[in-house]
Amino acid sequence: MPTLSWKGKHASTMGGIQPKHYEQWNDEDQPHVLHCGDNLSWLAHAKTQGKRFNLIYLDPPFCSQANYTQQIKTATTTHIIDGFTDKFSVDEYLQFIYERVLLLKDLLTPNGSLFLHCDYQQSHNIRCILDEVFGSKQFRNEIIWHYTGGGRAKKYFSRKHDNIFWYSHSSVWTFNTDPIRIPYKETSGFAKGGITSKSGKKYLPNPKGTLPDDTWDIPILNPLAKERTGYPTQKPLSLLERIILACSNEGDRILDPFMGSGTTGMVALKHHRHFTGLDKNWNSIHLMRQRLLKTTEAFSISCENFPQSGIQHVRLHKIDRNWKVESLTDTPIQMVYGLTDDRKCHPILDLQQHKRFRVVDIYGKVSDFICEEHPTSTVVLRAIGAN
Numbered sequence: 098m099p100t101l102s103w104k105g106k107h108a109s110t111m112g113g114i115q116p117k118h119y120e121q122w123n124d125e126d127q128p129h130v131l132h133c134g135d136n137l138s139w140l141a142h143a144k145t146q147g148k149r150f151n152l153i154y155l156d157p158p159f160c161s162q163a164n165y166t167q168q169i170k171t172a173t174t175t176h177i178i179d180g181f182t183d184k185f186s187v188d189e190y191l192q193f194i195y196e197r198v199l200l201l202k203d204l205l206t207p208n209g210s211l212f213l214h215c216d217y218q219q220s221h222n223i224r225c226i227l228d229e230v231f232g233s234k235q236f237r238n239e240i241i242w243h244y245t246g247g248g249r250a251k252k253y254f255s256r257k258h259d260n261i262f263w264y265s266h267s268s269v270w271t272f273n274t275d276p277i278r279i280p281y282k283e284t285s286g287f288a289k290g291g292i293t294s295k296s297g298k299k300y301l302p303n304p305k306g307t308l309p310d311d312t313w314d315i316p317i318l319n320p321l322a323k324e325r326t327g328y329p330t331q332k333p334l335s336l337l338e339r340i341i342l343a344c345s346n347e348g349d350r351i352l353d354p355f356m357g358s359g360t361t362g363m364v365a366l367k368h369h370r371h372f373t374g375l376d377k378n379w380n381s382i383h384l385m386r387q388r389l390l391k392t393t394e395a396f397s398i399s400c401e402n403f404p405q406s407g408i409q410h411v412r413l414h415k416i417d418r419n420w421k422v423e424s425l426t427d428t429p430i431q432m433v434y435g436l437t438d439d440r441k442c443h444p445i446l447d448l449q450q451h452k453r454f455r456v457v458d459i460y461g462k463v464s465d466f467i468c469e470e471h472p473t474s475t476v477v478l479r480a481i482g483a484n
């Protein structure tokens with residue numbers, strides 16, 4: 098089989114994993130897991146732990162040479178902060194994708210599937226990589242996600258689709274048809290009760306609708322869409338819904354190693370799947386955490402390398418059993434975590450159980466605070482610096 102080569106091509110070196118750093122992680126009992134850090138080392142670690150996922154969806158950077166920003170709206174203003182960068186040379190990019198895909202294949206269950214979302218910029222090369230890693234026999238579909246809206250090119254046909262490659266781990270895979278059926282088009286004979294061929298054979302409609310083919314017309318998120326989070330390159334829930342309903346079952350484990358705003362996670366939760374989301378951008382983890390907190394689901398968060406200290410002083414207000422944490426600088430607080438001895442972060446519900454806590458400002462900067470005595474009223478606490 099022909100294979101693609103590029104400068105510096107090599108199989109994964111375990112992502113520079115430092116086993117000690119990960120020793121204390123045990124997410125087995127958690128239905129949902131969020132991890133902040135470069136996904137390469139987490140994936141390598143997960144492989145050594147024998148973790149397996151029924152479905153993996155990844156929407157990595159597309160090699161677009163762009164820097165993406167994120168919008169965060171507060172009551173009074175909209176903040177524009179750094180999102181993520183998508184600047185690679187082609188050689189770097191192909192290596193980036195290759196070493197992750199090698200690990201991802203080993204993280205699939207025997208009947209598991211991987212969906213890789215990309216676009217015209219590298220889809221031709223990515224398909225070669227997937228053929229090499231999975232074997233071309235495991236290619237199931239190239240889904241064309243077609244959308245309209247936005248500007249129109251004047252010198253060539255407007256580029257209005259993305260490519261999603263589906264590969265299965267083996268020759269056995271999950272594909273549920275009924276949950277993804279769509280209503281027949283009004284103009285279709287089926288919508289009018291059925292079709293009769295010239296020979297007189299009658300083809301009756303399925304009451305649940307027809308099955309989608311490999312070109313999906315799903316609108317991109319418009320600026321006013323309710324589900325819009327302000328995270329750059331956010332994908333629509335309905336796109337992920339079709340993938341998840343077709344290729345996984347209730348109780349299955351789903352991994353998104355480039356989680357972004359958490360679209361995959363939200364759909365996984367809605368349909369009773371277990372979700373693991375990875376992203377190196379703090380704001381992605383924060384966003385998904387906020388979305389999870391609105392549900393009754395249990396989850397764990399872990400992180401590599403917090404950014405250095407941001408907010409220096411905070412004030413606490415007790416509201417019933419819970420505490421409101423306020424910044425005394427003019428930098429708005431983005432999230433507050435309780436810290437346990439193993440340095441894992443937990444959403445703060447009751448500060449009295451967390452003597453140490455961590456505040457992340459709107460720019461993603463982190464400060465740790467210590468609460469020497471249990472505060473009984475409004476108190477000001479000093480930063481102890483990030484670690």
Ligand SMILES: C[S@@+](CC[C@H](N)C(=O)[O-])C[C@H]1O[C@@H](n2cnc3c(N)ncnc32)[C@H](O)[C@@H]1O
Pocket residue numbers: 134135136137156157158180181328329330331332333354355356357358359360361375376377378381
């Ligand atoms: C295209 S966005 C994903 C958008 C997502 N599908 C959604 O619907 O919101 C790509 C994401 O990958 C993350 N990312 C890029 N490189 C990464 C890496 N090496 N490890 C973990 N996350 C990474 C970026 O921070 C960004 O959030």
